[in-house]
Amino acid sequence: MKEGKLAAILGPSGSGKSTLVRSIAGFVRPESGEIFLGDRNITHEKPELRNTAMVFQNxxxxxxxxxxxxxxxxxxxxxxxxxxxxxxxxxxLELVDLPGLEERYPTQMSGGQQQRVALARALVVDPEILLLDEPLSNLDAKIRYRLRFEIKKLQKRLNITTIYITHDQEEALSIADQVILLNDGLIQQDDTPEAIYSRPRVKKLMIKLT
Structure with missing residues (x-):
């Protein structure tokens, strides 16, 4: 994927999306293949040495x-x-629109606010790559819709390379620069959102994700 862009990895449950992103973060060791961050092979590096940051679903x-x-x-x-x-x-805190809330505890905040805190925690360390593992799936539809565009706005503003995991076709197509369609651990298509939508190579899979 290109530096400074947002790539969405789209696929159904069990397709290998989370395993892939956790391998990039260093939480899972791949059984085969190699992981490169730029020109650097990070396959066997410890997570804390990779300069990645991850936002989790929960x-x-x-x-x-x-x-x-x-x-x-x-x-x-x-x-x-x-x-x-x-x-x-x-x-x-200013970046994620939560100024003045630094003394609150997570239990005193809404789900949307908690996810903003998680995003702030990831961005504050200035990572080379931001990993988002279904970050909005626990939120209600209205908040999810608003936050997806806020994430895209932040990504463009900071010019940070981002991998966004989702099973939501609309979410992937609306915010990504590149969409990687994954199923059964294999890449089915790697293309622009427009091409994925108008010329899907696996139509049955796209219908399943609708």
């Missing part, structure tokens, strides 16, 4: 930590100074 926020502490967590692991941490956390 947010994966620490419930005993405040919003500030959740967002700052990755920066502390990278041994950033307190001044830089405070500056970056404020920047991230």
């Amino acid at each position: 947010y994966a926020l620490w419930p005993h930590m405040t919003v500030y502490q959740n967002i700052a967590y990755g920066l502390k692991l990278r041994k950033k100074s307190q001044g830089e941490i405070e500056q970056k956390v404020r920047w991230a």
Whole structure:
């Protein structure tokens, strides 16, 4: 995929989408093949050395930590100074439109707000690649519709290379620069959203995803 673009990996449940993105993050070791980030082979690198960041379907926020502490967590692991941490956390909260909520706990927030915190936590470490594993699937339709375009707006603003996992055809086609259609662990089509929609190679699969 091209640097600075958003690629959606689209496929039904069990097609291998999450396994693929977790392999890129380093949480799953691939049985074969290699993973390159630019010119660097990261197949056997530890997750913390890959400079990737992941947003999960269930947010994966620490419930005993405040919003500030959740967002700052990755920066502390990278041994950033307190001044830089405070500056970056404020920047991230502004970025996801949650200024002033740094002392709240995840349980005091809506699902949409929690997902914004998870996104801020991922972006604050300035990753080379952002991995989104069905980030909106736990939200109701109205919030999901709004957040998908906010994610795309942020991705373009930051020019960050992004992989977006989804089983929602409309979601993939509306925000992606590139759509990779996956089924049974195999790429069925890799094309622009327009081509995937108008000239699908596997029509039965697209109908299944509708």
